[in-house]
Amino acid sequence: MFVDRKCFPDWEIARSPIDFHDLTFILEGRADYYINGRKFTVEAGDMLYAPAGSIREAQTCKQSPMHSYAFNFCWEGPDNHVQLPFHTVTRNRRTKEIMDDIRDFSHVWMGKQPLYRMKARAIFQLIVYRLLSIAHHQEAPLVDPRVHKVMAYIMDHYSENMSISKLAAGVGLNPVYLGKLFKQNTGFTCKEFMNKVRVNNAEMILSAGGFNVSEVAEHCGYHDVAYFSNVFKMIKGYPPSSALK
Incomplete structure (x- = not known):
């Protein structure tokens, strides 16, 4: 459910548990x-997130009534308990792209x-993706651009024969230095990352059937099929036979 909430001075939400996730963007007021008995004061520019299972209560400021966009949603299937990695209140989370997406969703x-629910779902997923990307970049250290380039090359060419020397030459680095830099930035060796990408793609193809x-x-x-099977099982x-459709 989506609500363009323009509050009257006496607006409130009675205290009750929620079986949905509440993601609210404060526009004004x-x-x-x-949330679960703890008080949070929100104002223009803030984002509030209350996961499913929370006990929620709210009331607007009479002198400055709130205007907000609120998304009340459930995850499909048995995963409704999964929480988004956001604080209850996040300050200054309104970017131009997110606000444009919310307005598109509203329209x-x-x-x-026809098909408005499907279109709305796609826009909402884009909004969540943007929020997750912002949160990830704030929490995770920046990856060296040369390492990022090598990672992208591996993902684009995972089916080809690759060596650390070839990867290093592509970014103008010594192979030994690239190996150390890659491990520092990702926690994996180049070989470990390559195997992970290959196995993830293998699992996807096997589960789709036909091969x-x-x-x-x-x-x-x-x-070497035996080696592939060992690497697949290790990761x-x-x-791999268990992933066959």
Whole structure:
């Protein structure tokens, strides 16, 4: 559910548990939210997140009534308990791109044209993606651009024969130095990262059906099926045959 909430001075939400996730962007004014008994004062520019299962209560500031965009949503399937990695209140989270997306969502939701729910869902997922990207970049250290380039090359060419020397030459580094730099930035060696990318793609192809283990191994850059099976089981915890559709 989406609400363009323009509050009257006496607006409030009665105290009650919620079985949905509440993601609210404050556009104007102020309000006091109580999430699991703890008070949070929100104002223009803030984002509030209360996960499913929270006990929620709220009331607006009479002198400065709140105007907000609120998304009340549930994850599909059995994953509704999964929480987004946001604080209850995040300051200054409104970027131009996010606000543009929210306005697009509002127009789609209110217009209710054919397929509007599908379009609205896609825009909302983009909003969450942007929020997660911001949170990730704030919490994670920046990856050296040369390492990022090598990672992108591996993901684009995972089925090809690759060596540390070839990867290093592509970014103008000594192979030994690239190995150290890659490990420092990612926590993996180049070989470990390459195997992870190859196995993830192999799992996806196997689960889609139409290919046997030998064919998938060859497609993902492994010419020894036994070695592929060992690497796959080491990373995934089960043999590639278990991923066959």
